[in-house]
Amino acid sequence: LGLMGFQDALYKLNLAFDDAKVVDFADEVMEFISYHAILTSSQLAKERGAYSSYKGSKWDRNIFPVDTLALLEKERGEQISLTNRTGKLDWTPVREHVQAYGMRNSNTMAIAPTATISTISNCIPCIEPIYKNIYVKANMTGEFTVVNKYLIEDLKQLGLWDQDMLDQIKYHDGNLQQISRIPQQMRDKYKEVFQIDPHHLVQVTAARGKWIDQSQSHNVFMKGVSGKLLSDIYIAGWKAGLKTFYYLRTLGASQIEKSTLDAKKFGFTQKRTTVETESAQITPEACSLENQDCESCQ
Numbered sequence: 001l002g003l004m005g006f007q008d009a010l011y012k013l014n015l016a017f018d019d020a021k022v023v024d025f026a027d028e029v030m031e032f033i034s035y036h037a038i039l040t041s042s043q044l045a046k047e048r049g050a051y052s053s054y055k056g057s058k059w060d061r062n063i064f065p066v067d068t069l070a071l072l073e074k075e076r077g078e079q080i081s082l083t084n085r086t087g088k089l090d091w092t093p094v095r096e097h098v099q100a101y102g103m104r105n106s107n108t109m110a111i112a113p114t115a116t117i118s119t120i121s122n123c124i125p126c127i128e129p130i131y132k133n134i135y136v137k138a139n140m141t142g143e144f145t146v147v148n149k150y151l152i153e154d155l156k157q158l159g160l161w162d163q164d165m166l167d168q169i170k171y172h173d174g175n176l177q178q179i180s181r182i183p184q185q186m187r188d189k190y191k192e193v194f195q196i197d198p199h200h201l202v203q204v205t206a207a208r209g210k211w212i213d214q215s216q217s218h219n220v221f222m223k224g225v226s227g228k229l230l231s232d233i234y235i236a237g238w239k240a241g242l243k244t245f246y247y248l249r250t251l252g253a254s255q256i257e258k259s260t261l262d263a264k265k266f267g268f269t270q271k272r273t274t275v276e277t278e279s280a281q282i283t284p285e286a287c288s289l290e291n292q293d294c295e296s297c298q
Contacts, residue, residue, distance in 0.1 A: 217244070
C-alpha cells in the first residue's frame with residue numbers, strides 16, 4: 001500500500017503543513033494504515049498460507065516495523081533522534097494473529113512517488129506539500145494548467161476571488177506570501193513546498209516511517225545553494241532513522257514571462273523579486289583547513 005493526497009487532508013483539516021500538529025497527524029494516519037495492512041496480510045496468510053520464506057523472518061520473530069528502530073540503534077551504537085515510538089492502537093491482536101498464521105506478503109507498505117496518477121486522481125502527489133498553487137504540467141499528452149482548488153474555494157468564501165487576484169497569483173508564480181489582500185493565516189496554510197523548512201518535512205517523514213515495513217520516497221526540496229544546509233538535511237534524516245531519501249529538488253533562480261499578464265498592471269516588470277532564505281544568502285568563504293564550517297571539506 002502507498003499513500004497520496006496527504007496535503008489534501010491537511011487542507012480539509014485547515015492545517016498548515018509546517019504546523020507542529022502535522023507530525024502527530026502523519027504518525028496517527030500511518031499507524032492506522034500499517035495496522036490494517038499487516039493484519040489483512042496475516043488474514044490472507046490464514047486463508048492461503050504464508051509466503052515461502054516467512055520462517056525466520058522478522059515477522060516470524062515478532063519484530064514489527066516499529067521494533068526495528070531498536071535494532072537500528074544497536075547496529076549503530078547510538079540512539080536515533082526519533083523519540084516518539086508508541087502508538088494509539090492496541091497492536092496485541094495483530095501480533096497474535098501474525099504469530100498464529102504468518103504473513104502472506106513479505107512487505108505490505110511502500111510510499112512511492114505518485115505524480116501522474118495523483119493528477120489523474122485530482123489530488124496532490126504522495127506525502128508532499130503542494131509544489132505550486134498554480135503551474136503548467138507537461139507530459140506525453142501535452143501541457144495543462146494545474147490550480148490549487150482548495151485555495152480558490154477559500155478565496156471565494158472570503159470574497160477575494162476575482163480577476164485581479166488570479167493575476168496576482170500568476171504574477172508571483174503561485175507564491176501567496178507577498179499578496180497582502182490574503183489573510184496571513186491563509187498564506188500560512190497555502191505555503192508551497194519550497195517555503196517549508198526541509199527539516200520539518202524530515203520529521204514528518206520520520207514519524208510516519210516507523211510504521212512502514214519497506215520505505216517511502218522522500219524528496220528533498222531546498223531553496224538556495226548551501227552545501228552545508230543540504231548536508232544537514234541528509235544527516236538529520238539519518239539521525240531520525242529514515243531508510244531512504246529520493247530526489248533532491250531545487251528552485252530555479254529565474255521565472256518565465258507571463259504572456260497572459262499585462263506587464264504594466266503591477267507597476268513594475270514581470271521579473272519577480274522575492275526575499276531569499278538565509279541559507280541562500282550565505283557568502284562563500286575561502287578554503288581553509290582550520291575552518292570547520294567549510295562546505296567544500298565536509
